Amino acid sequence: MPEVRLEPEVRSAVVPMRRALRRASVVLRRDLPWVGHDDPWAIFVSEVMLQQTSTSRVMEPWRRFIAFYPTPASCARAPLSDILRLWQGLGYPRRAKSLHDAARTMVEDFAGAVPSAPEDLRRLPGVGPYTAHAVASFAFERRVAVVDTNVGRVLARALANRPLRAREAQHLAESLLPRSQVAAFNQAMLDLGAQHCTKVPKCAHCPVQRQCRWRREGGGDPAPASAGVSRPQAAFAGSDRQVRGRMMAVLGAGPVNRRTFARQLADVDPTRRERLLAQLVRDGLVRVGDQRVSLSGDDPSRH
Numbered sequence: 001m002p003e004v005r006l007e008p009e010v011r012s013a014v015v016p017m018r019r020a021l022r023r024a025s026v027v028l029r030r031d032l033p034w035v036g037h038d039d040p041w042a043i044f045v046s047e048v049m050l051q052q053t054s055t056s057r058v059m060e061p062w063r064r065f066i067a068f069y070p071t072p073a074s075c076a077r078a079p080l081s082d083i084l085r086l087w088q089g090l091g092y093p094r095r096a097k098s099l100h101d102a103a104r105t106m107v108e109d110f111a112g113a114v115p116s117a118p119e120d121l122r123r124l125p126g127v128g129p130y131t132a133h134a135v136a137s138f139a140f141e142r143r144v145a146v147v148d149t150n151v152g153r154v155l156a157r158a159l160a161n162r163p164l165r166a167r168e169a170q171h172l173a174e175s176l177l178p179r180s181q182v183a184a185f186n187q188a189m190l191d192l193g194a195q196h197c198t199k200v201p202k203c204a205h206c207p208v209q210r211q212c213r214w215r216r217e218g219g220g221d222p223a224p225a226s227a228g229v230s231r232p233q234a235a236f237a238g239s240d241r242q243v244r245g246r247m248m249a250v251l252g253a254g255p256v257n258r259r260t261f262a263r264q265l266a267d268v269d270p271t272r273r274e275r276l277l278a279q280l281v282r283d284g285l286v287r288v289g290d291q292r293v294s295l296s297g298d299d300p301s302r303h
């Protein structure tokens, strides 16, 4: 793979930014229950929940989940339907199945523990590069950079003042890491991106504004064209995602016969309803029998 080369102005911005961020880390720190947590499983669960759900919506479900399933083994033993019920409100329920499958892999291949190496974490279902790095850093103090969409904006604006390709962003984030207290530093980057360097940046109170190249040099916002910086999502209201969520909520109350299921979703066009139900079956979240529809893991005959 070709080496990543960054221009001298970018490289010379690294050291001042590292110092400024370390100084600012305490004021930036958000009060999140999983930050500084000493249990890798609790951190793992938080990272899976945070993949596609905002921080404020994750807090309560995370607390509930950890109380119900305090270890990978307890999660692995539970039927998937129980995990899916606890997941309600978080959306994207395929993540619940991945989390359940990941817990089983931990039990079978890692003696019931969360693995610490990013390459082992990547072997778990539903774990991509971001989650693997986040868990390795926050749970095990591994020296790896955590680059999500928020951090991608900070890197493009504050250090490069140009759009970055994914490999450039990762390389730049790694060169920014301090030698020690890496988890706290990664957290400070996330906190900066979440609170100040937002989609519409709040530069006036940003603690690194003096070191920020975009703030100093001006020009168009380099963040939107950067790799890894999220694009606006399609509207939720009326979407397939919303209808699938309603289907999961209906089945969350327990197995139902097919006619009752159709009646509860009578406002949805039948062809669309069948198509979305088939997707849930393909994803392994729902089971459809001759008479009954149920969450995977539920006994279909249960009333």
Ligand code: SF4
Pocket: 154, 157, 158, 196, 197, 198, 201, 202, 203, 206, 207, 208, 209, 212, 213, 214, 215
């Ligand atoms: S000064 Fe503005 S653009 Fe620069 S890092 Fe802070 S919030 Fe982001």
